[in-house]
Amino acid sequence: MAKNVRIKDIAAKANVSVGTVDRVLHNRGRVAEDVRQKVLLMMKELEYEPNMIARTLGANRTYRLAAIQPNHTLDPYWQAPWDGIHKAARELQQYGITLTVYSYDMTRVDSFLEQAELATQSEPHGILIAPLFYRESLPFFKQWQQQQIPYVLFNSYITDIEAVSYVGQDSYQSGFLAGKLLQFGQAQAGTFAIAHIAEDIANSVHITQKERGFRDYFAQLAAPQNGPNKTPAPSLYTILSIDLPHSREPSFAQKLTHLLEQEKELLGIFVSTSKAYEIAPYLTQHPSTIRLVGYDLLEENIHFLNEGTIAFLINQNPKEQGYYGLYALADQLVFKKEVAALKYLPLDVIAKENLQYYVEK
Amino acid sequence: MAKNVRIKDIAAKANVSVGTVDRVLHNRGRVAEDVRQKVLLMMKELEYEPNMIARTLGANRTYRLAAIQPNHTLDPYWQAPWDGIHKAARELQQYGITLTVYSYDMTRVDSFLEQAELATQSEPHGILIAPLFYRESLPFFKQWQQQQIPYVLFNSYITDIEAVSYVGQDSYQSGFLAGKLLQFGQAQAGTFAIAHIAEDIANSVHITQKERGFRDYFAQLAAPQNGPNKTPAPSLYTILSIDLPHSREPSFAQKLTHLLEQEKELLGIFVSTSKAYEIAPYLTQHPSTIRLVGYDLLEENIHFLNEGTIAFLINQNPKEQGYYGLYALADQLVFKKEVAALKYLPLDVIAKENLQYYVEK
DNA sequence: TTGTACGCGTTATCAA
DNA sequence: TTGATAACGCGTACAA
Numbered sequence: 001m002a003k004n005v006r007i008k009d010i011a012a013k014a015n016v017s018v019g020t021v022d023r024v025l026h027n028r029g030r031v032a033e034d035v036r037q038k039v040l041l042m043m044k045e046l047e048y049e050p051n052m053i054a055r056t057l058g059a060n061r062t063y064r065l066a067a068i069q070p071n072h073t074l075d076p077y078w079q080a081p082w083d084g085i086h087k088a089a090r091e092l093q094q095y096g097i098t099l100t101v102y103s104y105d106m107t108r109v110d111s112f113l114e115q116a117e118l119a120t121q122s123e124p125h126g127i128l129i130a131p132l133f134y135r136e137s138l139p140f141f142k143q144w145q146q147q148q149i150p151y152v153l154f155n156s157y158i159t160d161i162e163a164v165s166y167v168g169q170d171s172y173q174s175g176f177l178a179g180k181l182l183q184f185g186q187a188q189a190g191t192f193a194i195a196h197i198a199e200d201i202a203n204s205v206h207i208t209q210k211e212r213g214f215r216d217y218f219a220q221l222a223a224p225q226n227g228p229n230k231t232p233a234p235s236l237y238t239i240l241s242i243d244l245p246h247s248r249e250p251s252f253a254q255k256l257t258h259l260l261e262q263e264k265e266l267l268g269i270f271v272s273t274s275k276a277y278e279i280a281p282y283l284t285q286h287p288s289t290i291r292l293v294g295y296d297l298l299e300e301n302i303h304f305l306n307e308g309t310i311a312f313l314i315n316q317n318p319k320e321q322g323y324y325g326l327y328a329l330a331d332q333l334v335f336k337k338e339v340a341a342l343k344y345l346p347l348d349v350i351a352k353e354n355l356q357y358y359v360e361k
Numbered sequence: 362m363a364k365n366v367r368i369k370d371i372a373a374k375a376n377v378s379v380g381t382v383d384r385v386l387h388n389r390g391r392v393a394e395d396v397r398q399k400v401l402l403m404m405k406e407l408e409y410e411p412n413m414i415a416r417t418l419g420a421n422r423t424y425r426l427a428a429i430q431p432n433h434t435l436d437p438y439w440q441a442p443w444d445g446i447h448k449a450a451r452e453l454q455q456y457g458i459t460l461t462v463y464s465y466d467m468t469r470v471d472s473f474l475e476q477a478e479l480a481t482q483s484e485p486h487g488i489l490i491a492p493l494f495y496r497e498s499l500p501f502f503k504q505w506q507q508q509q510i511p512y513v514l515f516n517s518y519i520t521d522i523e524a525v526s527y528v529g530q531d532s533y534q535s536g537f538l539a540g541k542l543l544q545f546g547q548a549q550a551g552t553f554a555i556a557h558i559a560e561d562i563a564n565s566v567h568i569t570q571k572e573r574g575f576r577d578y579f580a581q582l583a584a585p586q587n588g589p590n591k592t593p594a595p596s597l598y599t600i601l602s603i604d605l606p607h608s609r610e611p612s613f614a615q616k617l618t619h620l621l622e623q624e625k626e627l628l629g630i631f632v633s634t635s636k637a638y639e640i641a642p643y644l645t646q647h648p649s650t651i652r653l654v655g656y657d658l659l660e661e662n663i664h665f666l667n668e669g670t671i672a673f674l675i676n677q678n679p680k681e682q683g684y685y686g687l688y689a690l691a692d693q694l695v696f697k698k699e700v701a702a703l704k705y706l707p708l709d710v711i712a713k714e715n716l717q718y719y720v721e722k
Numbered sequence: 723t724t725g726t727a728c729g730c731g732t733t734a735t736c737a738a
Numbered sequence: 739t740t741g742a743t744a745a746c747g748c749g750t751a752c753a754a
Contacts, residue, residue, distance in 0.1 A: 017741040053418050053455055054731030057746050094414050177714040185546020346718040349710040353538040357707040378725045415747035418730050
């Protein structure tokens with residue numbers, strides 16, 4: 001209950017001035033070792049906790065942060081991260097943080113390079129980036145390391161030991177979960193498909209991880225100890241993966257219709273991106289026993305979820321990804337907090353029945 | 362980006378002193394009307410935004426908050442709200458907020474009355490309360506209103522127009538969701554049960570709401586437009602509710618065994634409290650087609666979820682309830698923000714496969 | 723009715 | 739290597 005301990009108190013107890021305590025506190029040097037030790041001891045004894053309010057007021061610093069992500073007007077998914085980033089920016093404004101967002105066209109590598117270059121040239125104090133292009137991102141990471149600019153990755157996981165943090169979803173686990181959602185409660189044997197729509201799978205790590213998780217779910221059903229569930233022998237499930245082009249291509253309808261008509265035992269489809277809504281219309285024309293699972297609470301997806309064509313959507317908390325991503329930078333730069341190297345956000349299972357809590361929350 | 366506008370800037374532009382601007386800003390009176398108007402105009406023109414950092418530092422006020430909730434050592438559920446409240450308290454400490462928690466024995470009304478009385482006598486600046494006892498809470502609300510003490514309700518919803526906010530779950534909707542989770546994918550007709558364990562249903566609003574939601578889920582299946590799903594006619598489902606005593610009573614096992622053995626077509630059980638783990642052991646001894654759904658990520662529940670006996674758990678975000686509950690008070694008292702009168706937290710659907718993201722997050 | 727001056731806890735800039 | 743002191747932006751006595 002004692003009043004909060006201030007620098008002044010430590011100074012008095014150690015018979016030095018506040019200036020000296022401050023130098024010890026921030027390792028600014030220029031202080032005799034024995035004095036340093038005494039001050040540190042007093043800090044321990046009094047359990048000093050710095051007052052962040054006063055600190056930010058006194059420091060009167062400003063931090064310029066840059067965020068690099070796909071343009072939210074070109075792809076609806078990216079609206080949510082954009083919102084999250086700006087929400088965080090508003091809250092952090094009073095701590096002297098300003099934000100500039102660099103948006104790139106996610107279908108064009110040159111656009112990414114251009115915006116990342118612009119961000120770098122602005123010499124920000126920290127960078128938040130959704131590195132959709134694996135190969136093209138690495139050189140920037142290296143450059144930022146040399147310039148000592150802390151950077152945080154979000155949404156797309158790239159192994160990088162030097163990044164302050166990765167904030168995003170666990171793609172492998174989400175594929176695993178999708179398997180469960182498709183198979184759960186299905187009494188009969190049959191086929192499950194994973195569909196990739198317009199993805200450059202080679203240069204996209206997380207799509208591969210999703211497929212691996214998906215297949216592993218069915219593989220582990222084979223394990224003997226699976227509790228008391230009456231599922232058919234796992235060998236009865238066939239898993240197949242299908243690559244679809246952009247939906248505007250004629251071969252999209254062609255390939256999809258072929259799948260739906262040829263695979264008589266098709267029990268479910270897992271769409272590895274947020275574009276489940278492009279497949280949904282085709283299902284209404286076919287036997288409705290085919291269960292559809294996809295990602296993200298886009299307006300189009302929500303429509304089919306409510307209609308019943310989409311059974312479940314996996315929410316990757318995109319808004320929170322942006323929000324916590326920017327906060328990770330602030331924690332590092334402003335609040336000098338420990339920042340977790342890895343922050344997975346929950347994979348929310350969304351059905352028609354709990355949808356309302358996730359839209360506009 | 363022009364420098365942040367300060368009170369001093371307004372004062373200069375309006376040819377008055379900072380004291381006058383301050384009085385206008387906080388409606389302290391004692392300022393000529395024409396001067397007041399001029400100052401207000403300047404504030405608009407310069408788009409003045411108060412610096413909360415400097416404000417809290419300057420004001421140097423302290424706020425004593427009281428939280429009233431069931432003892433977390435007597436019932437494991439209440440550990441999470443307790444954690445959330447304390448997490449918020451730690452963050453808010455630097456804004457001059459101190460917290461005292463008053464814990465009551467949720468099985469004893471007199472304990473509740475005692476602690477609520479203690480909290481009231483401490484004359485706090487704000488109160489956060491989980492009002493499990495409906496009737497007994499109302500007089501306290503009245504008293505707090507008279508004393509002008511703002512109070513926030515959490516976890517248990519009680520209609521009260523005067524409360525600053527209610528933070529918690531939508532009980533009706535969670536029952537509805539539970540219906541879906543039990544029925545989903547079940548091809549055959551049968552019976553679904555909702556089990557209440559050791560609950561005083563008459564004095565507990567949210568248990569009633571859960572049951573209503575649960576029954577309504579099956580009722581709405583009767584509606585004609587339900588999309589393309591191959592469920593049997595809704596009349597084929599029988600819904601029954603069962604009241605169980607505390608599990609230490611002999612009649613607990615008796616009643617439960619009776620249910621399991623007599624209801625040959627029992628497809629699922631929905632436990633309306635966090636005590637699904639008390640029913641789970643009985644299921645392993647019976648035909649495993651009975652699906653079990655309950656609430657909350659208690660250690661015991663998690664055990665049976667991983668084992669497969671419990672199919673889904675609905676997470677009511679108890680930790681967040683405490684966290685945001687306390688923040689609602691801080692927003693009102695310290696930050697002078699608008700506080701939403703109602704804040705529903707998400708109903709997370711937890712399966713074995715996405716569990717990991719919700720424990721210790 | 724208005725203005726002045728000090729304090730909040732910290733940082734940063736000088737002298738010493 | 740130290741210590742005194744002016745900011746930072748705002749709240750609040752108290753004086754005018």
